[in-house]
Amino acid sequence: MAAGAAVVDVRDDGDGVAELRVRGGRDAVRRALADAASTLPAGQEVDVAVVPAAAREGRRLVVLDVDSTLITGEVVEMLAARAGVEGEVARVTEAAMRGEVDFAGSLHRRVALLEGLPATVLDDVLAEVVPSPGAATMARSLAAAGVPVGVVSGGFAEVVEPLAASLGVPHAEANRLEVSGGHLTGRVRGDVVDAAAKERFLRALAARHDVPLAGTVAVGDGANDLDMVRAAGTGVAFCAKPVLAAAADVVLTRRDLTAVVHLVGAPLVP
Numbered sequence: 289m290a291a292g293a294a295v296v297d298v299r300d301d302g303d304g305v306a307e308l309r310v311r312g313g314r315d316a317v318r319r320a321l322a323d324a325a326s327t328l329p330a331g332q333e334v335d336v337a338v339v340p341a342a343a344r345e346g347r348r349l350v351v352l353d354v355d356s357t358l359i360t361g362e363v364v365e366m367l368a369a370r371a372g373v374e375g376e377v378a379r380v381t382e383a384a385m386r387g388e389v390d391f392a393g394s395l396h397r398r399v400a401l402l403e404g405l406p407a408t409v410l411d412d413v414l415a416e417v418v419p420s421p422g423a424a425t426m427a428r429s430l431a432a433a434g435v436p437v438g439v440v441s442g443g444f445a446e447v448v449e450p451l452a453a454s455l456g457v458p459h460a461e462a463n464r465l466e467v468s469g470g471h472l473t474g475r476v477r478g479d480v481v482d483a484a485a486k487e488r489f490l491r492a493l494a495a496r497h498d499v500p501l502a503g504t505v506a507v508g509d510g511a512n513d514l515d516m517v518r519a520a521g522t523g524v525a526f527c528a529k530p531v532l533a534a535a536a537d538v539v540l541t542r543r544d545l546t547a548v549v550h551l552v553g554a555p556l557v558p
Contacts (some may be wrong), residue, residue: 322409323440335547339522344553349499350430350491351516353508354441354448354462356385357526358455359417360543362494363443364398366413372402387511387531389443392480399465403474409447418449422546425556427455429546433554436497440489442481442512461489487515506531507548522551 311557355362368377377398384394430437437461441448448462464477479485487507494504506513506520509528517523525536526545533539540547549556 307319312352325499326418329382329432332488335542338391339551344551346466346503347499348499348503348505348552349437349438349490349494350435350507350552351438351440351486351520352506353486353491353513354439354451355443356509357420357513358423358439358545359419359451361418362509363417363447364395364402366416367402367405367409367423370409370412371402371405375402377507384512385510385529387514387529391482391512394478395442395463395480396481398472399472399476402465402472405470405472407465407470410444412557414447414450417447418546419455420449420543422544424455425558426545426548429549429554429557430552431456432557433552435554436493436499438489440481440486440516442486459493461485463540482514483512486513487519490516490519505548505552509546524548524551 303470310442315317331350350369352358355364362378362381365381367375367551368374369413380389380394380398383389384391406535414513429438436459437457438446438461439452439457440460441462443462445462445464449460452458452460461481464545465472466475466477490504490506491501493499500521501519502521504520505522505524507524507526508514508517511529511531513532514535517525519534522538523536524538525533526540527543528536528539538551546556
């Protein structure tokens with residue numbers, strides 16, 4: 289461990305999480321722990337997170353992406369399956385998440401392929417959405433700890449808003465699909481929720497709750513989460529594409545959102 293980095297407390301909560309509190313040498317501590325984790329025997333994995341005290345003390349805020357973060361899949365691909373264009377949409381989605389194509393342009397291309405679908409498929413997809421493991425526990429635990437939570441998505445409000453409400457998450461923002469005559473028109477209403485919009489959402493929510501940016505935690509998986517992950521006090525890459533993992537402060541490789549509760553220092557509420 290580098291000079292100036294001293295362990296002052298170690299806690300094992302009995303749930304596979306060990307907490308070490310250190311002073312100074314954040315980058316050196318991160319490298320040392322990551323190097324140690326890389327030497328574990330095959331089959332043994334551990335996520336290492338070194339976060340500033342501001343993310344665990346005082347006023348805090350958590351903002352999460354939805355598709356492939358709060359939930360396990362991509363809503364646009366679930367809709368595409370009903371239109372028979374799943375493969376084409378999935379290829380565009382993957383390219384967008386890797387940062388290879390402009391997100392707004394890619395969204396318009398994908399939504400155009402959904403033209404003619406009955407609007408009722410949105411309810412069908414909502415019923416089939418699978419939250420990521422630990423999502424409900426995370427939302428419940430953060431609410432109990434008084435930590436505001438918001439979700440912001442390049443997906444669709446028609447699914448995101450009721451999903452957030454079901455988890456007790458009070459703040460949600462996403463794109464809205466245009467509907468005419470009970471069918472999707474293949475267009476979105478208003479401005480696209482892209483990377484810049486996600487950062488604006490984070491900043492606005494922090495201001496609304498009087499949380500300094502240093503106390504914010506942003507969690508995402510793809511290139512359109514880059515701006516908010518970089519802007520947050522602690523940016524988290526969750527089972528993420530390499531482009532986001534390279535920019536994040538914390539990289540989580542196990543799909544379990546209770547890790548976010550540990551990051552902000554809140555107790556788990558079963």
